[in-house]
Structure formats: structure tokens, C-alpha cells
Amino acid sequence: MLDFEKKHDHIVCIDSDGCAMDTMNIKHIRCFGPCMVKEWELSEWEQEILERWNEINLYSLTRGINRFKGLSMALSEINEKYRKIDGVEELCVWSETAPELSNSALESMIGTSPVFEKALRWSRSVNEEIEKLPQEEIKPFEGVKEAFSLIHESADIAVVSSANPEAVRNEWERFGLLEMVDVVCTQEVGSKSACIKMISEKGYEKDHILMVGDAPGDRKAAEENEILFYPILVKHEDESWTEFRTTALDKFMKLSYEDYGVEKKKQFERNLDTGES
Structure with missing residues (x-):
């Protein structure tokens, strides 16, 4: 059970990377993909592999996938197209069946197959590279702090993210966001759906x-828990946060969100399907 107290009747759960924080592109382009190429010695096909990594993780309907699921997908394709990746089948099974996908969960698999040691080394390298990113390039989208201030007046706030917990806390604290947050749920707590379920068990009504x-993973987690969803549209993030402050939050607080939410989901799907993302 999550260790926090319900203060308001409403709660807003907010993803971090690519949603509140403008960090998705830089982390994948400079850290996740290159660390995979280095760990599995894939430099011979580096350009094609990095392009495919970014497509999987940034510019398609698998955007926002857990790092280990993304790694499994990428390595499976590399195994078929470029060269044999030892243990990729075991990694795929683990990423699809493990109740928790995190470094600590991966540590318990060490010794069962060398692929898990490599995956853990890759994940730790990614975290190290993210920490080295210039701080001035890691920042919230425009209007996020103002949105948090508005939410904080009348609702609880939860971080619900599949990202590394240390990075999330450091980034949110640096920009004065963490002080308005009631609970942080990152990859070590469980999936986004599991996190929302634990939050709802604190006594919040679904609506x-x-x-x-x-x-899409954020929307799926919301739908699995039968709660409401507001999309931050890829390449239209600032406008999305403006609309959240001016329209969405008020509808949510007044319990008149449902029809509006249906339209926002349609807009979300169109935005991804058009290739803008």
C-alpha cells in the first residue's frame, strides 16, 4: 500500500517524461539507444538501430513503453535482422510476465541467463548518462508549474511514471514541482495501472x-482502472497544458468531464496516427 494520506476528494495523476517534463527525446536519443548499441556491440548498424529505437520509444503507438519492454522489442528485431542476441527470448518472457519491471527486479534474475546481467548493466548505464545530461536541457513544459499550483489548491497530486525514481525526484524537485506532490509512484512501485489501483484504494471515486x-500506456492504465484521462499531445505539449489549465481541470473538478474526455481521447489517437508524433 502506498504511504500517503488522501487530503482531497479529487486526485490528478501525472506522468513525468514527455508529459510534465520535456525529457523524452533527449533521454532516448542521447542515452537509451546509444547505451544499447554500446552494451551489445552494435556499432556496425548503429544508425539504423538508433532510428528504430527512437521509432519504438518516441514516434509510434508504443511511445512511453517501459524501458525493459522497449529493450526486448528492439533486441528481438536486432536478433532477426542484424545478428544473434543471446538470451533475447528469456528477456522477452521476463518483460512480459514479471510483476515488476525495474533494476531491482532484474537483479533477482542475475545468474539465470547472461542477458539479464547485460540488461541491468545497460539500464544502469542509461541512468548514469541521464544524470550527465546538462541540467539546462532538462525542464518542464511551459505552463506545467502553473497547472500544478492550480491542481494543488483543490486536489491531490500523484506522479505516476515508469521512469527511474531518482531521476524523477531530482527533476521535479529542481523545478519546485515535488513540493506540491502527495505521492510518487515510479517503476519500483509497479506498473502505471497497478499504481493507479493503489491510489484509488485510498478512497477516491473513479470519476x-x-x-x-x-x-498510449497512460491511457491504457486509466482505462484499466476506469478513471478519466487527459492527453498531452506530442509536439503540442504547451498547448495541451494551456487547455488543461483553462478547460480540463475545471470540468474535472465539476464532474462534467466525461463527454469532453471522449473527444480528447479521439484527438489523442488522431495526433499519433497522423505521424506528427
Whole structure:
């Protein structure tokens, strides 16, 4: 059970990377993909592999996928197209069946197959590279802090993210966001759906919980828990946060969100399907 107290009747759950924080592109382009190429010695096909990594993780309907699921997908394709990846089948099974996908969960698999040691080394390298990114390039989208201030007046706030917990806390604290957050749920707690379920068990009604996210996984987590969803549209993030402040939050607080939410989901799907993302 999550260790926090319900203060308001409403709660807004907010994803971090690519939603509140403008960090998705830089982390994948400079950290995730290159670390995979290095760990599995794939430099011979680096350009094609990095392009495919970014497509999987940034510019398609799998945007926002958990890092280990993304790694499994990429390595499976590399195994078929470029060269044999030892243990890729075991990694895929683990990423699809493990109750928790995190470094600590991966540590328990060490010794069962060398692929898990490589995956853990890759994940830790990614975290190290993310920490080295210039701080001035890691920032919230425009209007996020103002949105948090508005939410904080009348609702609880939860971080619901599949990202590395240390990075999330450091980034949100640096920009004065963490002080307005009631609970942080990152990859070590469980899936986004599991996190929302634990949050709802604190006593919130379904229509009093809103998930704000930028990826299909955020919408899926909301739908699995029968709560509301507000999309941050890829390449239209600033406009999305403006609309959240001026329209969405008010509808949510007044319990008149449902029809509006249906239209926002359609807009979310169109935005991804048009290739803008």
C-alpha cells in the first residue's frame, strides 16, 4: 500500500517524461539507444538501430513503453535482422510476465541467463548518462508549474511514471514541482495501472481520478482502472497544458468531464496516427 494520506476528494495523476517534463527525446536519443548499441556491440548498424529505437520509444503507438519492454522489442528485431542476441527470448518472457519491471527486479534474475546481467548493466548505464545530461536541457513544459499550483489548491497530486525514481525526484524537485506532490509512484512501485489501483484504494471515486499522460500506456492504465484521462499531445505539449489549465481541470473538478474526455481521447489517437508524433 502506498504511504500517503488522501487530503482531497479529487486526485490528478501525472506522468513525468514527455508529459510534465520535456525529457523524452533527449533521454532516448542521447542515452537509451546509444547505451544499447554500446552494451551489445552494435556499432556496425548503429544508425539504423538508433532510428528504430527512437521509432519504438518516441514516434509510434508504443511511445512511453517501459524501458525493459522497449529493450526486448528492439533486441528481438536486432536478433532477426542484424545478428544473434543471446538470451533475447528469456528477456522477452521476463518483460512480459514479471510483476515488476525495474533494476531491482532484474537483479533477482542475475545468474539465470547472461542477458539479464547485460540488461541491468545497460539500464544502469542509461541512468548514469541521464544524470550527465546538462541540467539546462532538462525542464518542464511551459505552463506545467502553473497547472500544478492550480491542481494543488483543490486536489491531490500523484506522479505516476515508469521512469527511474531518482531521476524523477531530482527533476521535479529542481523545478519546485515535488513540493506540491502527495505521492510518487515510479517503476519500483509497479506498473502505471497497478499504481493507479493503489491510489484509488485510498478512497477516491473513479470519476474523481484523472490521469494526465502523453502515451498510449497512460491511457491504457486509466482505462484499466476506469478513471478519466487527459492527453498531452506530442509536439503540442504547451498547448495541451494551456487547455488543461483553462478547460480540463475545471470540468474535472465539476464532474462534467466525461463527454469532453471522449473527444480528447479521439484527438489523442488522431495526433499519433497522423505521424506528427
